Amino acid sequence: MTGATATGAGFVALRRSRGRRLVWLGVVLAVLALACLVSVSLGTREVAWADIAAGVSGSTDTMARAVVAVRVPRTVLAVLAGAALGLAGAVMQGVTRNPLADPGILGVNAGAAMAVVIGIAWFGMQTLDAFLWTAIFGAGLAACFVYAIGSLGRGGATPLKLALAGAATAIAASSFTVAIILPRNDIAGGVRAWQVGGIGGASFDAIVPCLPFLLAGLVLCLLSARSLNLLALGDDAAAGLGAHVVWARVAAALGAVLLCGATTAICGPIGFVGLVVPHVCRLLVGVDHRWLLPFSALTGAILLIGADVIGRVVARPSEMDVGIVTAFVGAPFFIWIVRKRRVRDL
Template structure:
């Protein structure tokens, strides 16, 4: 189940970074997460003071500003959790497939989860939040298996290029199916189209509480797969020789990515490119050791989604752009750069 032969030493110029340098970067990234959370609470259609932010954090909602901050709290938390989930899932997918272009959006996993949810809503009248989550996870899992099967056809087996093309074709086909399912249903079309863009607006603590167990399960499985992904990076034969159960290791890591992608898509809609951009940037900072790369990818994913949400609020005030649009503006050029840098003929 390997999609290429990228050695650890060749995968990133950040290989072999010192632990001291990584620790400094970790402190900087944590500080950036805290700062962006504060800005997310303070910035919106209504300007608030820092005293109102602090008062709202203490539970006060006496003024309009404090009430505005209280309404932004779940949105900020959702952006934090969803960004971390997407960043981590992208790093895990790239580790499992050894494919530098692996990403929940590019491989069609997000679109598969979205299609499953749309079918559930349109054909089966699905309304329960837990049903949304389980259906999205099932759709993500089935799509991942389908894309891998298509990408493995042929004599050469799975390659990064074949996997990427299979994912892109699947994503386009499933997006068309979503439109076909929604078109006859004017009663749900508006809500589905808005959800399809991908965003964190309208978040509530209740929605976060419903999806949080799935995100935590994916987080634990993903971070726990770090050593196994380091072994898989050496190749299946060498990993097996070191005592690694290759199929089980890849299965657990894949399950983590599917849980994270499916749960995030259920609550936010399909948000693309976070899982592509973040791991590549983190490799430049901390190298290819997954024990460092995975937690850094989670934190950096939170940074990207928080920053994207803030930019979306500022770019179209008093209205706003959904964060899925902002990440597309960032990720699409990055994807082109990665393809050119990796020289797609050699993938």
């Protein structure tokens, strides 16, 4: 095959790959729109489309007001939280080159939750702004601790050591959180319900203060796409291609911490979204982070909306928190990944 022929074949393959990704992008956007419609219309009580339309148009009908006041902000929060967790999971897997990386498995969510509980129990913290800053601080501290522990010994921060350090940190933080809550009957009920992870009771008043943190995390993560592609080649190769390895990792990790901290503050620790979503997206668009990161955000939103709708339907007339549903989905997926990759290959 001549050089010109090879170049032409490569160009055609690139166009086919881009076309396939654009098709999947259209499919994912359509599914997300459909999931949002289902989330608004379906729940513990059926709501007719006429009532939904009346509520959106500003009708004073009681049922329409309930739809707008409860289900619409709940759907918006599910989109934001799912996108944040899916994107953060993809970034963490890229930064650590670890297929098991996830805000829950690496202890980031547990660190954020522990910091919030300490603030409530010991310092009387009550405002959402305080929750946000405290959760982000706790998430960042947990991430630094896990990476420091995983870097000890021969070979540095290997994927296996990071996974083990993250699991140990998550267990320790969760245990310490329980120890703080047990003697405090005045806060135990509310904190335990929050710890399960859910989006019930969402309101735009609670969502708006989170937006700057989520936006900052989104920008940092998306801007890190090229750096993550280089880091996937190895630190030496990335440095040889002009990447500042340390700063690339710090910027990407900071974006993930902002996303995880803000989401945990408003929803509680929701696990496994960041683990499942990036693996599914790699099957659709490959390993290029310029495509993988936005797809992970969109697919994470779909997963969390779906989990929320399932939680409303299966436990009628009550509800099952979204954190429980994602655990049912994510735990078998985690076992499958471990069996497929094999521990010695991590």
